[in-house]
Amino acid sequence: MAILGEIRKRSWLLVGVIALALLAFLVNPDTIDKVFGKNPNILGKVNGEEITRDEFNDQLFIMQQQAQQQGQQTKGLEEQAWQILVQSKLIKQQFEKMGLKLTDEVFWSQLQYDPMFAQNQGAFDEKGNFKTQEFKKMISDWQATNPEQYNFWLKSKKAIEYRMMARMLFGNITSGITASKKEAELMMKFRDDMANIDFVKVDYLEFSKKNDVKVTTQDLADYIKQHPTRFKATASRNLAYAYFPATPSAQDDAATLNELNKLYLKGTDASNGTENFQNTKNDSMFVELNSDVPFIPQYVSPTQLPAELKDKIATAAIGQIFGPYKEQNLYVVSKLLDKKPSDSTETRHILISYKDTEIGKQDKSVTRTKEQAKKLADSIYAAVKANPATFADDLKFSDDKGSAAQGGNVGWTTPAQPKFVPEFQKFVNDSPKGATGVVETQFGYHIINILDKKSGSMTYKIAHLAKNVKASDKTENQVLTQATRFIQQTEGKSFNQFKNLAEKNKYRFDNPKTVGRFQGTLPGLNTDKDADVIAWAFDKKREIGDTDIFTVEGTGDRIVAYVVGKQDEGLADPETVRDQIEPIVKNKVLAKKIIEKINAGKYTSLDQAAKAFGTTKGNADVNLFNPSVNGAMEPRVAGAAFGVATNKLSQPVEGMTGVYLVVKKSVKTNKLPGDIKQITESIKQQNSQQFTGAFLKSLQDNANIKDYRIEVWDKTAQR
Incomplete structure (x- = not known):
């Protein structure tokens, strides 16, 4: 009663409790997310199964480690990590639907087949047996004495488990892929039957020369709607940028050369001018303290030397100095320290x-x-x-x-x-x-x-005293002034005005590029500021026409970015894929006009059609297995050739390179080598090889995938 009394006194609390209860029953989880905000630790869902921030970070960390070990770039792996996790979740779900289980016993029995271990000779004993017990003991020791290594193993183990499930899942399914005798017989018929046809082709390119057509945005949009799976798009931004490099001036170049000459001829400030590169007793230390490139103690062959030294080094004496000379963006003085044959x-x-x-x-x-x-x-x-x-x-x-x-x-x-x-x-x-x-x-x-x-060729040990030609503060300030003036002149202006001003002033300008939130690098730039530009473009407050300026660390270069377009998740924006699909859509528009003209002409023979379109009648042998018509792949024409009655004029056929009218003259069979058993096995193998990719694509196309990354992402998601 006391509790009820308290609730009665606080009627507002009662209303709140009831409201929350109703919300829980009536509102779906996605709507609750919209009301209360996304959980920042949940980056997405695959058919309702969560992808957590920790999972994503672990996958990304593993990929970065692998890239680093292979000497590859570690930036821009975020999207790959996401796709791997999505596919891993889909595979796991199918694995469990089939009633399969990845037990601890199965895991250890299958570990030797994982790519991480299969090619590692050290993981097997002299008899070729996998060292399971030794590896288990090593993991146990890591857990007790090396937490960092043990945690890395746990992250790797998750990825290994997904790979095992994929191998077992696809192995079970592909083992059931068969090909019937009827299928093989039909394939042999497609291969062996050859139709001889007369045809008239109205070529798209030739027709367009006299009947110009424009592909509108709506034409592109209609094509995209007909192929929604192919043009499913993630959120993206269309960015243009002007680049202002802080290129060293002639004065900067001269200042660098003077600095090098001082170290070479006069000496360092620390030595009061008494020690220089000519008289130093410790060449390696002098280089380490004063050069912009490190001292390399190894002996090198002439082919590994700068061009300035290659032709002179063979006759040089120990201690001889070369330079100063310029090598790319460096002024260099080189000293020969030693030489010996490279055995x-x-x-x-x-x-x-x-x-x-x-x-x-x-x-x-x-x-x-x-x-x-x-x-x-x-x-x-x-x-x-x-x-x-x-x-x-x-x-x-x-x-x-x-x-x-x-x-x-x-x-x-x-x-x-x-x-x-x-x-x-x-x-x-x-x-x-x-x-x-x-x-x-x-x-x-x-x-x-x-x-x-x-015995090998002569090798040389050389000390290089080098100074990088850098832009001075004065030069960097001039670049900043230039970039700032440009952004002030283009702020609030259209993209065409942004582009025209950049081109008028001969600034480096790149046409708009479509970028994803997590691709990491910008096409044509690849600077340490790319990720910041992308993050800026995807800010919720960002609008089309917004501009901003970014400074590249270390060089003083400036980037002025402009938001040309915004694409939310869904079907691709027609204009962003125009280059990709315009030729296809244009041919479809042309085909429609050609077919309308053919139907209006009511032609009863190929000769009439050829005369009307100013072309000639052709002849070809075609079959369904290799549907080539005089060098052009035309599967629909081959289909029409076998579908139309002999000596009858076909309906217009919309082909790949033109619209065709076809008359089948005859069909003959050329029996090629191969019996039913061989063809059946070949079809089975081909289907098995193609299945994995097709099955995974089908799973992904039909899955309910929620991507919350843009809504919840912050810099703590990246290591």
Whole structure:
């Protein structure tokens, strides 16, 4: 009663409770989202199943790591990450609908077939068995001692599970794909039957020369409506931009050269002018402290040198200086420090690791101490030194299983292209053929044997003192003034006025580009400000005609962006796909006019039609399997050839390259090699190969996919 009394006193609370209850029953979840706002941690839904921000970030992180390892660009992967998650959700849903389950037992039995492990020799023992127990132990150790590595495994495991489900799902479905005898017989008929036809073709291109047609926006829109799946569009913006590069002036160029000459001839401020690039005793340190490019300690071949040095280096003396000279946007002075032949060396080794090394921290089966490892390495070295044949027997002790499987061979290397850690590489470079030694690195003790050496060309060690020609503050301010004046002159103006002013002043101008919210880079720019420009364009307050100015970090370049158009999710805006579909639509408009003219003429023969359109009658052999008519692929014409009665004039056929009138003269059968069994198997294989992509596309086209990213996105979504 006390509670009821409190509610009676607070009638406003009672009304609120009732209202919320009604809302829960009457309003669908999407409407509730609109009332209360989207959950910022839910980026979308696939058939009602959520895609969370954490899932997206994990997928993006994995892709960025993979791109980094492969030396690829890590920007602009957001949209790919989203598409992978959408497809993964669809596959998981179908996987579960089929009653399949990815149990822990199945996961571990299938792990060896995943691309992450299938090509990794280290994941398998000498008999080719996957090291399941070792890998499980490694994961357990990560969980206890290396949380970062363990978390990365959990993220990778989710992606692996999706790939497993896809492989099992498609494997189960494609195993049921068959081809019937009737299907094979029909395919053979399509292949072997050849129709001989007379035809008249009214070519679209020729007809358009005398009957010009304009493709309107409405024509494009009508075509798009007829193909809604093909032209399903995500939200996009149409952007134009003028680019104002902060190009160094002649004065900036001269100032850079003067700065380099001072370091080369006079010396640094720190040395009061007593140490310069000519007299320094520590070339590498001088370069590191004063140059805009780092010191490279490796020996290089003449082909790797700047053009200024290639023809002079062979006769140069140690200590000789070249320059100053200009190489792209750098002023450079180069000094020859050393030269020596580039011997190519083939090496093998046995690695004896211990528990405190990089190897031991990853592989818990390595339990020996450093002292034990040293003792074993010395023992093996003594045996190999006395009898090189024992090297093969001692490979069983090596903790580098990959090279051990190859007889310990780690390939060829040169001083100019080193591939080993410094201690290992030094022994390889300095030792003659047949030499054996023990070298310690962070991986343990290596018993190294030099298998072979081949003399190579001369290589050179060179120090480059370089200064980048940069725009001065004065130049950058001039560029800012120029860009600011331009944006003031175009603010509130039409796109044509924006374009005309940019072209009149000979500013670098790019025609409008269609960009997605999460594509990361702008076509034609690829600067560190691209993502900021895209985010600005997708701001809820942004309107067509808005402009803004952006500064590129490090260069001082300016970008003035202009919003030309806005495309919400739905069917593509006709004008944004005009270049793509205008030729097709134009042919359809022409076909309509041609057919109307043919029907109005009521022609009873091909000769009448040919005369009316100023063309000639043609003849061809066509079949349904390869529907080529005098070099043009025309499947509808081939269909008409077999569909019309012999010696009867067909209705007008709207072809790919023109409108045709067809008269079938005869049909003959050319029996080609291949029996029913072979054709049936070929159809089955072809259907199986095409199925995966078609099935996944069908799932995506028919799915209820909600994308909330634009509504909830902020910079915390990106790592």
